[in-house]
Amino acid sequence: MSGIETPRGPVDSSRIPRYAGPATYARLPRLDEVGRADVAVVGVPFDSGVSYRPGARFGGNAIREASRLLRPYNPAQDASPFALAQVADAGDIAANPFNIDEAVETVEAAADELLGTGARLMTLGGDHTIALPLLRSVAKKHGPVALLHFDAHLDTWDTYFGAEYTHGTPFRRAVEEGILDTEALSHVGTRGPLYGKQDLTDDEKMGFGIVTSADIYRRGADEVADQLRQRIGDRPLYISIDIDCLDPAHAPGTGTPEAGGMTSRELLEILRGLASCNLVSADVVEVAPAYDHAEITAVAASHTAYELTTIMSRQIAQAKQSKQEKAAK
Numbered sequence: 001m002s003g004i005e006t007p008r009g010p011v012d013s014s015r016i017p018r019y020a021g022p023a024t025y026a027r028l029p030r031l032d033e034v035g036r037a038d039v040a041v042v043g044v045p046f047d048s049g050v051s052y053r054p055g056a057r058f059g060g061n062a063i064r065e066a067s068r069l070l071r072p073y074n075p076a077q078d079a080s081p082f083a084l085a086q087v088a089d090a091g092d093i094a095a096n097p098f099n100i101d102e103a104v105e106t107v108e109a110a111a112d113e114l115l116g117t118g119a120r121l122m123t124l125g126g127d128h129t130i131a132l133p134l135l136r137s138v139a140k141k142h143g144p145v146a147l148l149h150f151d152a153h154l155d156t157w158d159t160y161f162g163a164e165y166t167h168g169t170p171f172r173r174a175v176e177e178g179i180l181d182t183e184a185l186s187h188v189g190t191r192g193p194l195y196g197k198q199d200l201t202d203d204e205k206m207g208f209g210i211v212t213s214a215d216i217y218r219r220g221a222d223e224v225a226d227q228l229r230q231r232i233g234d235r236p237l238y239i240s241i242d243i244d245c246l247d248p249a250h251a252p253g254t255g256t257p258e259a260g261g262m263t264s265r266e267l268l269e270i271l272r273g274l275a276s277c278n279l280v281s282a283d284v285v286e287v288a289p290a291y292d293h294a295e296i297t298a299v300a301a302s303h304t305a306y307e308l309t310t311i312m313s314r315q316i317a318q319a320k321q322s323k324q325e326k327a328a329k
């Protein structure tokens, strides 16, 4: 398939105005137009796991709309992500809004299918519940993975109203299921009131390290990224980004906002500092456009996914190159 050798890129915005036509992520081709993808951008319009404001079911499409302005060359990583690898928009996973257990199964099965084609996933949420089935699927392929979790919240609580699958509980479930590499788990951007001190004790017992939003402010993005990179090493890495890791000034459009968060510049810089990590898949979740203003949150999320996609594309291109070099010897 030609798409593997010369990836089909986004619609050329110098010929077709970027606001024309239906939105795919970054104006990329749909997966069915290219056959297969190295990186599949997939939406999960599901928000039945939230504990406060609903609306993240509309997040994926809001991110797609806001991503029309992304350009093909990423100077921060000196790379053209959509030329290095085939990135395509795989559409949405149709999860049942009235049955969380079934929705979790549906997301896992759809992720299995996409990962089974050899693609890495760039998932656009949806609420944070969906990280659990995505991690299950990634762990089936790679074994227990390192996790970088950007969030105001720990999301390692036990249950809400007796429910085990919610947006506040995915990472406790993941630890219980043994799908995370407990030597390399970090929350980044944590802040705000908790239910009790025990939340932190429990979280630490699960193996998580914490870089709070205040740590980022004090130590700076570069130092934080260095520290995280050292902890991760060359383990297969999954990055889960709850957009509420950003300050509400940078991401008002979300369901459980907390004051005192990092800036979008800090988030993007930390991600760029992780460019050498073995990023196997990622998600950006909790964008709730009904509370957004002027697409502030959706734009931040679209750029966040762009940095993550760039990291994955560069690694795919590097792997292909070293394979070709080996074959030529």
Ligand SMILES: N=C(N)NCCCC(=O)O
Binding pocket: 051, 052, 128, 153, 155, 167, 168, 242, 244, 255, 256, 286
């Ligand atoms: N994952 C997100 N966004 N929020 C979790 C908040 C859980 C709570 O209401 O305490």
Ligand SMILES: [Zn+2]
Binding pocket: 151, 152, 153, 242, 244, 245, 256, 286
């Ligand atoms: Zn959160």
Ligand SMILES: [Zn+2]
Binding pocket: 128, 151, 153, 155, 167, 242, 286
């Ligand atoms: Zn979260």
